[in-house]
Amino acid sequence: MQEAGERRDRTRSGGTETTVCPLCAVGCRLAPADGDADDDGDGPDATGRARGVAGPANPNGRLCAKGARAFEPVGDPERLTEPLVREDGELVPTDWESALDRAAGGLRGVAETHGPDALAFLGAPHCSNEENYLLGKLARTIGTNTVDNRARLCHDNAAAALADAFGHPASTLGVDELADSDLVLVVGANPAVQQPVAFNAFVRGGDATVVHVDPRANETTRAADVHLAPKPGTDALFVHAVAATLLADGAIDESFVAEHTTGFDAYREALADVDHVRAASATGVPAGDIRDLAARVADAERVAIVAGTGVEADDGATARALCDLLCLTGNVGRPGAGFALFRGLNNEQGATDVGCRPDELPGHAAVADPEARERAADVWGVEPPADPGLNETEALAEFGDAIRGALVVGENPAVAKRDADWTADRLDALDALVVVDVYETDTTAHADVVLPAAVGVEKTGTVTNLDRRVQALAALYEPPGDARPDFETLCDLGRRLVGDGFDYDGPREAFDELRAVSPIHADVAVGERWGDEREFATPDGRAAFGTVDADVEMADDGLALVVGSRAGGFGAADASADDLLHLNPDEAAERGLEDGDPVIVRGADGASVETTLAVDDGVRDGVASLHADIADPLVRAGTARIDVERA
Numbered sequence: 001m002q003e004a005g006e007r008r009d010r011t012r013s014g015g016t017e018t019t020v021c022p023l024c025a026v027g028c029r030l031a032p033a034d035g036d037a038d039d040d041g042d043g044p045d046a047t048g049r050a051r052g053v054a055g056p057a058n059p060n061g062r063l064c065a066k067g068a069r070a071f072e073p074v075g076d077p078e079r080l081t082e083p084l085v086r087e088d089g090e091l092v093p094t095d096w097e098s099a100l101d102r103a104a105g106g107l108r109g110v111a112e113t114h115g116p117d118a119l120a121f122l123g124a125p126h127c128s129n130e131e132n133y134l135l136g137k138l139a140r141t142i143g144t145n146t147v148d149n150r151a152r153l154c155h156d157n158a159a160a161a162l163a164d165a166f167g168h169p170a171s172t173l174g175v176d177e178l179a180d181s182d183l184v185l186v187v188g189a190n191p192a193v194q195q196p197v198a199f200n201a202f203v204r205g206g207d208a209t210v211v212h213v214d215p216r217a218n219e220t221t222r223a224a225d226v227h228l229a230p231k232p233g234t235d236a237l238f239v240h241a242v243a244a245t246l247l248a249d250g251a252i253d254e255s256f257v258a259e260h261t262t263g264f265d266a267y268r269e270a271l272a273d274v275d276h277v278r279a280a281s282a283t284g285v286p287a288g289d290i291r292d293l294a295a296r297v298a299d300a301e302r303v304a305i306v307a308g309t310g311v312e313a314d315d316g317a318t319a320r321a322l323c324d325l326l327c328l329t330g331n332v333g334r335p336g337a338g339f340a341l342f343r344g345l346n347n348e349q350g351a352t353d354v355g356c357r358p359d360e361l362p363g364h365a366a367v368a369d370p371e372a373r374e375r376a377a378d379v380w381g382v383e384p385p386a387d388p389g390l391n392e393t394e395a396l397a398e399f400g401d402a403i404r405g406a407l408v409v410g411e412n413p414a415v416a417k418r419d420a421d422w423t424a425d426r427l428d429a430l431d432a433l434v435v436v437d438v439y440e441t442d443t444t445a446h447a448d449v450v451l452p453a454a455v456g457v458e459k460t461g462t463v464t465n466l467d468r469r470v471q472a473l474a475a476l477y478e479p480p481g482d483a484r485p486d487f488e489t490l491c492d493l494g495r496r497l498v499g500d501g502f503d504y505d506g507p508r509e510a511f512d513e514l515r516a517v518s519p520i521h522a523d524v525a526v527g528e529r530w531g532d533e534r535e536f537a538t539p540d541g542r543a544a545f546g547t548v549d550a551d552v553e554m555a556d557d558g559l560a561l562v563v564g565s566r567a568g569g570f571g572a573a574d575a576s577a578d579d580l581l582h583l584n585p586d587e588a589a590e591r592g593l594e595d596g597d598p599v600i601v602r603g604a605d606g607a608s609v610e611t612t613l614a615v616d617d618g619v620r621d622g623v624a625s626l627h628a629d630i631a632d633p634l635v636r637a638g639t640a641r642i643d644v645e646r647a
Helices: 096-114 129-142 150-154 156-166 175-180 196-204 219-223 235-248 254-260 264-271 276-283 287-299 317-329 348-353 370-380 392-397 420-428 486-497 507-517 585-590 628-636
Strands: 029-032 050-053 084-087 090-093 119-123 147-149 183-187 209-213 226-228 303-307 338-341 405-409 432-437 449-452 461-464 470-473 559-564 580-583 598-602 608-615 623-627 641-646
Touching: 084 096, 096 119, 096 405, 096 432, 096 449, 096 486, 119 129, 119 392, 129 147, 129 348, 129 370, 129 405, 129 461, 129 486, 129 507, 147 150, 147 392, 150 156, 150 348, 150 392, 156 317, 156 338, 175 196, 175 303, 175 338, 183 317, 196 219, 209 219, 209 287, 226 287, 235 264, 235 276, 235 287, 235 317, 254 317, 264 317, 276 287, 287 317, 303 317, 317 338, 348 461, 370 507, 392 420, 405 486, 461 507, 559 628, 580 585, 585 608, 608 628, 623 628
Parallel strands: 119 147, 119 405, 183 209, 183 303, 209 226, 303 338, 405 432, 432 449, 559 623, 580 608
Antiparallel strands: 029 050, 084 090, 084 449, 461 470, 559 641, 580 623, 598 608, 598 641
């Protein structure tokens, strides 16, 4: 392992080496565009242009508009290029050794004074598998399980539903298998914009019937055969109604249910209270459309579900209902059928897989499991704590109280879904805050030490895409100035804070160590998907039906706020983003509003935003749609329902 400040020697291949696009979770491979070749021996010229290279996630070698600009951050003059430490209230440049000593000293002081549980370790999906693994190892060898990454929270409910039903919090089929599906249900997602390469190659380009379930029509709707728009809060009931119809018609896979599932009798009994006619009234989806979808499911040999963050709003009830529908019809554990969780950010799946979360060690083993802790101790020389730590949201609320110091790697907790002033006060209340990042952020503004980081196309190591494929990164560019990969920074901090166990020749050696700690990585080779989607990783090896709650309490005040997701990461542009409030024509007329009117959107606790109205018949009644960038103040205030008035 090189010492801080030493420049690394990397092999190049004249611009032909490829890496993984860092801007979403699909995992497209890319290389510098023609003309960006390594003409001077120092790596390709950083123009920001990229070309697609054929791979499992992008078989045609195509890139989306975001991916084509994947290299733009490499030459961005706004990047951090030297370590910074706070002196007399200001961040000033210093050398790496001084910055690392200052960072380690601050974190060590917190642990010695208040105990290791007074420290929080926050990672991010933009970090590689090896980097997130090292962050978790560092936290646990110091003595705390308070380690997390924000991406885990984006799909926490859906991931938990998948783990409960099938054993792992991950997609059950490969994204390429969607091309073999007969029916694809896209629920609470807009993959035509968020994951366009995968959607175009394997869904739009396949022969499947596509049913889009979402309260607002969007780009995915235009590519779908059917659009169904349940009222917000009724998606789970809608799915239960489809399942109840299948049961009533005898259109289930009885042999699969008998041989490969548990909990069916209780599930069937609970569904007896679900009637598609009454469900139609509650959900706003006509009874005939519910019956039609049930018939499509019954007739299809292979049914796949593509789900996004839209299934998170009801504590996982919708995701669990979708898992049950797959179990009921035998559409899981075989090619072209199953649940594809379309995550948004580059290494969301991998960060969770390698244990960068407070309740699990690498490989999704519970920290409370003695065998898992013993396995980690055999490799690390230190047994991890047995009690789960705080997640990022919980830790942030304890900054300055139970949590007195934090190491933040690639994360920006200052933009958490809380009041901005409250969050700033929490960050300022820490005794020690060390931030490793590519740019100055709202969080670095509060840091004691800021360490400049490399971006994904400047790193080696691996990431894991949305269908569990472990993919190799190649360092196509040198980081600017004194910036360096997080892997090296974490190794240096680990040696200072722990001592032994943080000397590696590079990420490959760390990945080999991960294999010894993580059961799901033990036999996986780079380029392969971990796990066997034909088997269930539940304790008894069977898929588990969940419980059914058919009661829906509908709020009758205001409009339900539907927030459009952000896409990508550094340098990404979201083609679906606009600053307009989208409202159904009837809802607009009821409020005396017209297309183009300036409006005020009011939510909880006095939060409000001013924007412009777009009258949109693609939005169902009772719903208002606003992009996440504009809705941020409302989201921070916990707004679920809004009122709209002319500005």
